[in-house]
């Protein structure tokens with residue numbers, strides 16, 4: 001419970017109508033895209049950096065937890081107010097402040113929806129490549145706080161590679177400017193600490209991102225194979241062929257069965273897994289790349305190969321992939337979604353391991369992901385009413401993480417740690433590293449106000 005005096009001051013600061021305390025309304029801010037829930041004590045709608053600075057100052061004075069929330073699409077519970085307190089809701093801070101075509105930089109409030117922004121810049125002949133599959137609803141602030149990855153990362157990199165500067169509010173109430181927002185060179189790259197910090201160090205109030213030219217052409221290829229391991233091998237063969245794919249995605253048989261009914265392309269029943277590869281660039285580049293791509297895949301004896309050039313044809317192929325994440329809950333309503341990342345050379349072996357893991361623990365496993373950058377989304381499908389199966393899934397998850405680290409991989413390629421992966425962090429980080437990172441958190445947030453309890457096991 002938050003003190004009445006605190007709520008009164010908050011309402012005075014932000015306006016009565018911008019502070020919600022009714023439980024029925026707060027339910028909407030109690031969850032994100034993973035299966036846990038916790039009610040906040042209040043939700044505040046902020047409109048400016050000043051609103052946020054004032055809110056943070058008050059929260060520090062009263063020792064009330066603050067959880068910044070973008071669109072709530074996070075996969076690891078980052079926006080869940082596990083310890084109550086207040087949700088700082090960014091949905092009204094959704095303004096594209098400026099797009100400098102000459103400088104190839106855009107200035108955004110954190111609540112801007114990434115897909116909307118991409119559409120706006122593409123009208124100016126520009127491109128913002130980091131594209132999480134959730135781009136139609138996730139926010140740029142949430143993308144920065146998770147350093148989101150996605151479809152284009154194999155060629156262009158993660159969100160963090162496109163951040164040119166940040167403005168953020170610290171628990172000391174300071175407004176800190178980094179990168180293009182700061183007048184002078186800073187001795188430390190403080191902004192870099194914010195990338196992937198999951199709202200635990202500061203609240204981001206403005207983001208400057210880099211833009212590139214919109215590619216002139218795109219060509220997409222769908223390759224169907226008999227097994228997941230064959231598909232993983234094909235993904236690596238594409239990378240070794242000399243083409244530079246802008247997207248390289250795979251889906252296993254269960255994924256295919258789930259989206260078959262929405263598919264606008266025919267997929268034979270004996271398809272064990274599929275690969276989608278896309279090339280972008282100038283027309284000569286994509287045409288040459290397309291020939292190499294088809295030749296490489298043909299040599300691996302796929303069941304079928306299809307190319308898509310027009311927007312309509314490409315959308316039909318992409319529909320397969322983009323409808324997947326929400327559709328797989330048809331298999332079972334409770335999904336533990338893990339996004340391990342392994343060295344490219346280990347993908348085929350991990351694909352085999354994941355299939356064997358599901359069979360051994362008698363849990364349905366659905367795997368897809370960004371094979372071009374080693375990022376496998378391994379989903380353990382179960383049901384709240386099957387506690388034994390949930391327990392088996394959790395044992396399998398721990399085994400998956402141990403194997404991932406053993407082969408030189410990491411627990412999270414893009415979804416962050418949040419609540420979901422917190423218990424497993426020590427599998428990857430040694431004690432000294434974890435302690436050092438905790439000291440960084442303490443330096444930024446000595447009162448443990450910002451998203452308390454997230455990332456680090458306590």
Ligand SMILES: Cc1cc2nc3c(=O)[nH]c(=O)nc-3n(C[C@H](O)[C@H](O)[C@H](O)COP(=O)(O)OP(=O)(O)OC[C@H]3O[C@@H](n4cnc5c(N)ncnc54)[C@H](O)[C@@H]3O)c2cc1C
Nearest residue numbers: 070071072073074078133139141142143145149199204414
């Ligand atoms: C169907 C689906 C597909 C997805 N595909 C991808 C994918 O391809 N790649 C990928 O990386 N992720 C993916 N995700 C996960 C998710 O969309 C990303 O993590 C995204 O970046 C979260 O953005 P959000 O605005 O929803 O953030 P939220 O979920 O609201 O918050 C995420 C974290 O960021 C913090 N935060 C939010 N805003 C701020 C701020 N202004 N200042 C400080 N901290 C802040 C929150 O406290 C929280 O810890 C997917 C999710 C779904 C549901």
